[in-house]
Amino acid sequence: MNKIVLDNNIPLILKENKNTPRHALCFYFKISEPEQKAGIYTILNRLFLQGTKNRSAEKLAQELDENAIDCYSEMKQDFIRFKLQCLNEDFEKGLEILADIIKNSTLDDFEKEIIKLKGEIQAELDEPKTRALDGFYSTIYKNHSYGHTYTQILKDIDCITKQDVEKAYHSLIEKSSKVISIAGDFSNDCVIDLLKKYFSDIKNVVDCKIENRPQDLNKAEVVKIEKDDASQAQIIQGWRVPSIFDKDYPAIMVMNTMLGSSGLSSRLFLELRDKKGLAYVVRSSYEIYDQSALFNVYIATEPKNIKTSLEGFKVELDKIKNIPVSETELENAKNNLIGKRQFFSETNLQQASLIAYYEDKGLGADFEERFIQMVQDVTVEDIQRVANSCITDNYVLTVLAPSEYLKGL
Amino acid sequence: MENIIKKEINYPYLTRPVEIYERENGHKIVLAHKEGGLVNVSSWVKTGSINENDENNGISHFLEHLMFKGTHKHKAGYFDKTLEAKGAIVNAATWKDYTFYYVTLPKGPNDAYLKEAVELHADMMLDPVIPEDEIGPVFTLGDDNVSQKRERHVVIEEIRMRQDQPWTKIYNSTNKNMYTSHPYRRDVIGFPETIASIPRETILDYYRTHYTPNNITTIVAGDFDHEKVLELLCKEFDFKGRENFQNPQYQLDKPVDEAKYIELKGKINTGFAITGWLGPIARDLKANIALEIINIILGEGQSSRLYQNLIEKVAEPVFNVVATDFYNFKDGGNFFVQANYKADKKDEALELIKSELEKLLKGDMTEREFNKAKKKLKARFAESAETVSDIAENIGYYMTVCDDLDLVEQYSEALDSITMAEVNEAAQKYLALNHSVTTVLLPE
Numbered sequence: 001m002n003k004i005v006l007d008n009n010i011p012l013i014l015k016e017n018k019n020t021p022r023h024a025l026c027f028y029f030k031i032s033e034p035e036q037k038a039g040i041y042t043i044l045n046r047l048f049l050q051g052t053k054n055r056s057a058e059k060l061a062q063e064l065d066e067n068a069i070d071c072y073s074e075m076k077q078d079f080i081r082f083k084l085q086c087l088n089e090d091f092e093k094g095l096e097i098l099a100d101i102i103k104n105s106t107l108d109d110f111e112k113e114i115i116k117l118k119g120e121i122q123a124e125l126d127e128p129k130t131r132a133l134d135g136f137y138s139t140i141y142k143n144h145s146y147g148h149t150y151t152q153i154l155k156d157i158d159c160i161t162k163q164d165v166e167k168a169y170h171s172l173i174e175k176s177s178k179v180i181s182i183a184g185d186f187s188n189d190c191v192i193d194l195l196k197k198y199f200s201d202i203k204n205v206v207d208c209k210i211e212n213r214p215q216d217l218n219k220a221e222v223v224k225i226e227k228d229d230a231s232q233a234q235i236i237q238g239w240r241v242p243s244i245f246d247k248d249y250p251a252i253m254v255m256n257t258m259l260g261s262s263g264l265s266s267r268l269f270l271e272l273r274d275k276k277g278l279a280y281v282v283r284s285s286y287e288i289y290d291q292s293a294l295f296n297v298y299i300a301t302e303p304k305n306i307k308t309s310l311e312g313f314k315v316e317l318d319k320i321k322n323i324p325v326s327e328t329e330l331e332n333a334k335n336n337l338i339g340k341r342q343f344f345s346e347t348n349l350q351q352a353s354l355i356a357y358y359e360d361k362g363l364g365a366d367f368e369e370r371f372i373q374m375v376q377d378v379t380v381e382d383i384q385r386v387a388n389s390c391i392t393d394n395y396v397l398t399v400l401a402p403s404e405y406l407k408g409l
Numbered sequence: 410m411e412n413i414i415k416k417e418i419n420y421p422y423l424t425r426p427v428e429i430y431e432r433e434n435g436h437k438i439v440l441a442h443k444e445g446g447l448v449n450v451s452s453w454v455k456t457g458s459i460n461e462n463d464e465n466n467g468i469s470h471f472l473e474h475l476m477f478k479g480t481h482k483h484k485a486g487y488f489d490k491t492l493e494a495k496g497a498i499v500n501a502a503t504w505k506d507y508t509f510y511y512v513t514l515p516k517g518p519n520d521a522y523l524k525e526a527v528e529l530h531a532d533m534m535l536d537p538v539i540p541e542d543e544i545g546p547v548f549t550l551g552d553d554n555v556s557q558k559r560e561r562h563v564v565i566e567e568i569r570m571r572q573d574q575p576w577t578k579i580y581n582s583t584n585k586n587m588y589t590s591h592p593y594r595r596d597v598i599g600f601p602e603t604i605a606s607i608p609r610e611t612i613l614d615y616y617r618t619h620y621t622p623n624n625i626t627t628i629v630a631g632d633f634d635h636e637k638v639l640e641l642l643c644k645e646f647d648f649k650g651r652e653n654f655q656n657p658q659y660q661l662d663k664p665v666d667e668a669k670y671i672e673l674k675g676k677i678n679t680g681f682a683i684t685g686w687l688g689p690i691a692r693d694l695k696a697n698i699a700l701e702i703i704n705i706i707l708g709e710g711q712s713s714r715l716y717q718n719l720i721e722k723v724a725e726p727v728f729n730v731v732a733t734d735f736y737n738f739k740d741g742g743n744f745f746v747q748a749n750y751k752a753d754k755k756d757e758a759l760e761l762i763k764s765e766l767e768k769l770l771k772g773d774m775t776e777r778e779f780n781k782a783k784k785k786l787k788a789r790f791a792e793s794a795e796t797v798s799d800i801a802e803n804i805g806y807y808m809t810v811c812d813d814l815d816l817v818e819q820y821s822e823a824l825d826s827i828t829m830a831e832v833n834e835a836a837q838k839y840l841a842l843n844h845s846v847t848t849v850l851l852p853e
Contacts, residue, residue: 019444021422021791049711057721061712065705066781068788087788116720119679119729123749126677128573229676231569264477264489264499274486277545277562280570300570304553332494339496339515342447347795 001355002188003365006180009204012195013355013365015183017348023091023184024348025084026356027102030178032208033171037164038148038156039117044168045075046113048082052104060097069094071101077146078290079360080172085349088185092194099198107169110162118157121150128227129300132234132400135223136296140238140396144214146289177208181356181365183348213291216240217394222409225400233303233401237313238296241390244288244361250374251382252286252295252390257333258383259320260284260297262340265332267320268297272312278305290361295390303405310397321387324380334375341368411643418814420804421821422794427804429814430639435623435653437808438642441630441800448631449797450526451511452534453805455656456619458505458597459739467564467599468607468615470503474560475612476510477501478543480536485543488529495522498798505593506739507809510534513798520633524641527629531645534625537616541609550605565601575681575850576747582671582848583685584743589662593738623653626808630797661687661741664844671848679729680752681850682759688735688742688839691810694823698786699835700735700744702827705782707769708733708746712781714769715746719761727754727761739810744840752852759847766842772833779829786824 002014035041049072051057064071069086071094082102086094124130134149141147148156180199182191217240225234242248260268260283272282282299297317299309325333345351345368358367399409412433417426425442432438457469479485492499497514512530516523545559555562571577581596588594627646629638664687689696708715708731715731730749736742746766750758793799807814 019424021794022788058712058717061710061717062777062781065710065712066777066784068784087791112721115726116729119726119749119751123679123729126575126679126681227676231572232566263493263497265486265493270486273563274559277558277560278566280563280567301566302569332490336493336496340498342496342515343498343513346445346447346797 001365004192006195006200008200008202009206010178010180010199010202011359012192013179013181013359014188014191015181015351015355016186016188017183017351018185020185020348021087022085022348023088023182023186024352025095025098025180025182026352027082027098028079028179028356028360029081029172029176030079030208030210030360031172032175032177032205032210033168034145034210034212035148035168037160038145039153039160040164040168041075041080042153043110043113043117043160044107044165044172045073045080046117047107047109047165048073048101048105050109050113051106052100053106054100054104057109060101063097067093069097071098081353081356083349083353091184091186095194095198102173103202105169107162107165110165114157114160118154121154125150128230128232128400129234131225131227132236132398135225135400136236136238136396136398139221139223139398140217140240140294141214141292145212146214146292173202175205175208177206177360178202178204179356179359181352181359183352210290214240217396220393221396223396223398224406224409225398226403226406227400228402230303230400230402232300233306233399233405234300235306235309235397235399236296236298237395237397238294239390239392239395241286241293241295243290243293244363248382248386248389250371251378251386253337254330254333254375254378255320255383255386255390256284256286256295257337258325258329259316261286262336267316271316272299272309276308276312278309278312303401306399306401306405306409317387317391321384321391325383327380330378330380330383334378338372338375341372413643418818420794420814420817421790423800427814428635432622432643434648435621436646436648437626438639439626439628439804439808439814440635440639441628441804442632442635443630443794443797443800444632445797446515446632447513447797448516448523448526448629448633449511449513449801450523450530450627450629451509451801451805452530452625452627453507453509453809454620455507455624455809457503457507458595459592459659460619460656461592461595465603465607465611465615466595467597467603468612469508470598471564471604471607472612472616473501473503473508473510474564475539475544476533476537478540478560479538480532481538482532482536483529485540488533492526492529495525497526503597505597507805509805509809511798511801516631516633523629523631523633523638527638527641528645531642534620535646535648539609539612539616544609544612547608548605550601561604564598564604568598568601568604571598575675575677576683578673578675579681579683579848579850582673583683583745583846586669586671586846586848587665587685587687587743591659591662591740593740618654621651621654622648624656626805628801628804628808630801630804659740661690665846666843668843669846671846673848673850674853675850677850677852678752680750680755680758680852682748682750682755682847684746684762684845684847686744686840686845688744689835690741691737691739692812692816694816694819695827695831696835696839697737697742698820698824698827699832700742700839701786702779702782702832703769703836703840704733704735704744705785706774706778707765714765715762718765727751727758731762737810755849755851759849763842766840770836770840770842774829774833776829779832783824787821790820
């Protein structure tokens with residue numbers, strides 16, 4: 001892996017992988033000005049493929065598909081990232097189109113995109129799991145841009161103006177910190193020259209610090225969502241926990257692996273699925289954002305099992321808080337977590353994405369190696385300590401089910 | 410060493426040919442080289458809902474769950490725990506023509522993890538116990554007094570999950586109505602009533618019948634010593650003289666004569682629709698490529714006709730989503746148009762889709778569209794050669810559904826030589842409007 005800084009101060013990380021047929025590039029733009037109305041960045045993100053000064057939306061789509069170039073943007077809580085993936089011989093063409101999208105998007109289809117977005121959100125909310133997650137995130141991140149879910153966007157969308165989106169676009173291009181990463185079978189010099197050709201006029205704001213911490217969660221909140229024809233209840237319970245910058249990050253990752261993030265041998269899977277037959281899907285997750293992070297447990301189960309499932313969660317969470325895990329289980333979880341990292345960074349696109357993610361967070365593109373060492377250093381005491389500090393009485397519990405099963409929750 | 414027939418296939422974008430070995434008992438082994446530290450070990454069995462009937466519908470998938478419940482050598486949980494402690498992804502899947510089981514993991518120092526994965530995977534494939542206490546007792550659906558809720562209930566929860574998904578609801582309805590007698594008409598996962606009542610002995614019988622040497626292909630993809638791994642596979646996959654089973658042959662049903670329409674209701678806010686057609690058998694390479702080309706032109710991505718004409722260019726919005734999909738099956742694939750639309754615009758939505766199909770059936774495809782689709786199909790091979798899991802899955806599909814890997818080698822040539830006229834012919838042959846089945850789901 002090679003890191004250089006372009007003349008415009010944008011860090012460029014190159015990862016050479018011989019004998020791979022497709023190049024992959026990631027271009028991260030950190031969101032430096034959080035949106036005041038839910039949906040501004042979502043609309044901007046959609047408009048990036050809806051036409052530039054040089055290409056209409058249709059021409060853009062055609063040119064990408066005719067060259068089998070995957071080029072799209074993704075909006076996450078803290079950044080918008082562009083991903084480009086294509087056969088090696090089409091890379092320059094891909095870069096030229098990407099540069100056009102980043103620098104010359106017209107946002108002309110603003111009104112049409114608002115209408116399309118509203119319709120797509122309605123369709124998404126017809127999925128019970130999406131509705132349950134929507135209720136969960138909008139509550140646990142109330143009054144914060146991280147809580148700008150589909151239903152929040154539907155509330156705000158008619159107040160969003162084209163000027164709001166133009167301002168967000170300007171802020172993203174002019175005021176954000178940026179990172180580029182590329183993985184593939186290339187020569188460094190050649191790729192650097194291409195990057196200079198297409199992106200040297202984009203300036204980087206190094207170390208743009210954003211302080212926008214969500215308010216602390218000081219109580220337990222229960223969100224009930226009625227869906228009378230649901231065959232399954234959707235249950236999510238989550239806590240606000242330290243993020244990737246915290247010393248406890250590796251220990252929380254290991255705890256999450258043990259409890260239910262990874263595979264068929266985790267505690268929640270064994271106890272709630274294998275032994276009790278409560279669910280097909282039961283898991284835990286650890287979601288990382290810049291200003292906060294979440295630890296969640298999730299189950300989808302027959303509505304009459306809601307109480308048993310919540311009790312099952314409590315038993316497992318109390319167990320990890322109160323009983324030290326065995327050295328064997330700890331070692332297995334560490335090896336599970338470390339071994340799977342290879343699986344999630346097998347392709348050029350996965351590698352480019354991961355190294356840019358770390359660089360964007362200010363952790364350094366080589367963070368993965370340090371992370372693996374940190375995981376190896378996690379102790380039995382660390383697991384018990386983070387379990388007690390993370391799983392507290394301040395949580396959000398969301399249950400979607402037919403109304404008769406929501407009584408008494 | 411036993412007598413084994415070997416052949417090699419040039420697989421696009423891999424640096425070495427793929428090796429196929431056929432053992433005396435009919436068991437096939439495929440070894441594929443891919444640089445990197447990860448390996449995939451998988452076995453594909455030629456059984457799925459194609460071998461089911463109304464009484465045992467869902468048994469292939471139920472058995473897939475139960476294969477993880479221990480062997481005579483290792484108790485339930487040992488396989489998952491041992492391999493996941495080495496960073497493995499362990500799982501399985503069941504579809505109409507096949508069931509497959511896989512492990513993807515780091516190959517380990519001196520290929521130690523790979524060897525252990527092969528041993529445990531072979532043990533699971535050949536010697537499952539399927540214990541009664543892991544299956545859970547037979548019960549009557551709705552009985553709240555069941556004490557031992559084990560894997561039966563897990564599968565029933567999986568069925569419930571799908572019952573809540575609008576797309577799955579209408580897919581199942583369209584699929585069922587496209588056929589008259591072929592087993593493909595059944596939903597792969599089955600029904601809660603059936604899963605609650607299948608006894609252990611029936612499941613064991615099904616396993617013994619279908620998990621035979623000639624019905625299994627084992628694949629290893631990654632960077633490893635082929636000679637050693639082949640030797641290990643032959644040793645571990647000891648079928649102990651298990652008798653082979655020849656799958657029955659089915660003729661695909663004729664498509665419906667008149668367009669069929671089914672309307673369902675649900676507690677939703679938008680409208681959903683799926684229209685489906687019966688397609689060519691999987692080994693008809695040219696016809697499958699033709700329908701893949703039509704799929705790209707008509708409904709894949711933002712440059713497709715349906716997206717451009719029905720979402721981007723309409724004055725008043727009708728659709729939220731409109732796209733196509735094409736599935737390959739051994740006895741005949743399926744082509745689908747899927748749409749989500751404003752609930753009060755069902756008739757308009759269906760009419761707009763129909764008019765796009767009519768234009769295509771008249772043969773108005775442009776050379777530009779045709780070349781775009783061909784380029785995308787070429788790039789797809791590069792994509793499917795990027796991970797050991799994708800390589801193994803692609804090989805498994807061809808070996809199981811198409812009976813051989815020869816089509817992989819012929820694919821590029823067939824793609825290069827296909828003409829617009831052939832694609833237009835395929836459209837007329839397979840996508841006639843009177844041969845279509847449509848299900849819509851609307852708010853109550």
